[in-house]
Amino acid sequence: SHAHPDVVKQLNCKFRLLRLSGSPSLLNKHLTPERFQVLKWKKTNYGMTLLDCAQTAFENPDSSVGLYAACPESYDVFGDLFDEVIMEYHGDFKKSFIHPPMDWGDASELQNIDPDGKYVISTRVRTARSLKGYPFNPGLTEDQYLEIEDKVVDALTRLEGDLKGQYVGLINMTPDEIEKMINDHILYKEGDRFLNAARAYRFWPEGRGYFYNPDKTFIVWVNEEDHMRIISLQEGGNLAEVYQRLADAVTDLSYCLEFEKHERFGYLSMCPTNIGTGIRASVHIKLPNISEDMEKLKEVAKVLNLQIRGTGGEHTESQGGVLDISNKRRLGITEIEVIREMNNGIQQLIAMEKSGG
Ligand code: ADP
Ligand code: CIR
Structure with a gap:
C-alpha cells in the first residue's frame, strides 16, 4: 500500500x-x-x-x-x-556486506584500561535490543508499550546472581527521584528534542521504566529510545569485568526473549547508528593535556574510530573536564572486535596524555 x-x-x-x-x-x-x-x-x-x-x-x-x-x-x-x-x-559498510555472527569472544583478553587509575573514572558498556514483531517508538500503541514492558520485566525477574534486581516504572517515581537517577548516570534523560520530534515520547511515562541490581552495576532501560537498552557499568577501568557482565546478561535474556534481527544488519534498533552489535563501550575520562585542544582531540578520535560525548551523554556538554569517549561503529564487526577497537583507542589516548599531548 x-x-x-x-x-x-x-x-x-x-x-x-x-x-x-x-x-x-x-x-x-x-x-x-x-x-x-x-x-x-x-x-x-x-x-x-x-x-x-x-x-x-x-x-x-x-x-x-x-x-x-x-x-x-x-x-x-x-x-x-x-x-x-x-x-x-559505520565506516564504509558496503551494500554487499553482511554483519558477522554474534561473538562475545573471551573477556579475559582484556585488562584494566587504566591500571594506574589516573584517568578513567568509570566504564560502561551497553547494547540495544528490540523485541521481535513490534514497531519502534513512532509506531507503538499504548497497549504495545505495556505489552513490551510486561515481557521484558518478566524476563528480568528470572535473572540470577549479581544480575538480580528490581524494576521501577517511571510512573511510580517522583520528579526528584528521576532527577537523582539521571544525575547518577543510571537513568535516561527525558525530553531529548531529536527523540521528541521522532514521536518517541507518546504516552510517556506509560510503559517506561528501568531495572537495576543493588550495586547499580547492571541496568536495563525499558521503552526509551529502544525497547531495551542493556547496560553494565562500574567505577574505574576494569573493562573485562564490565564487558563480561554485559555478555552474561544478554545471553541470559536471550533465553526468554526473542530479539529482532536483520539478515544483513544484525540486531535492529530505532537509530541506524545502533544496529549490528548495538554496543557502545565508553569511559568517563579526564585527559587534561590533550583535551586542551579539543579540535585536535576530535581529529585523533576520528582516526581511532572513537566518538566523544559530554558528561551527561549524547547532546550534553563536558563538565569538570570529564569526557565520554566510546567506539563509534557497532556494525560489521563482532562484539569482541567492537570492544578491542574501543580498548585500543582509549589506550592510545592515555599514552598521548602521558607524553604531554
Ligand atoms: P547511550 O550510551 O545509551 O547511547 P547517552 O549517551 O545519553 O546514551 O548516555 C546515557 C547515560 O550514560 C548518561 O547519563 C551518561 O552520562 C552515562 N554514561 C555514559 N558513559 C558512561 C561511563 N563510562 N560512566 C558513567 N556513566 C556513563
Ligand atoms: C541526531 O541525528 O543528531 C540524533 N538522532 C543522534 C544520532 C546518533 N548519535 C550519534 O551518533 N552521536
Missing part, C-alpha cells in the same frame, strides 16, 4: 524546507531529490512512512544523522536511504 496523499503533501513541503536549511545531517546528504521522489510514496506493513523516519531531521536541521527507523521494515522499504546513511556512519 501507499502513503496517504496528505502525508506526501507534508513530505513535499518539509523536504523543500530541509533542502533550503543546508542541514549537515546524513539524512539531508543522502535523501537526494531522486530518492525522495520514490520513497515518499512508500508505506511499511506497520503503516510507517518516510515522514515517520525523517521528521526528526525536518524538525531539527542540526541533527547529525537525522534518521530513525520507525519499524523493523523501514530498513528495507526505505533501504536506498538507510543503506547510504549506514554505510557512512
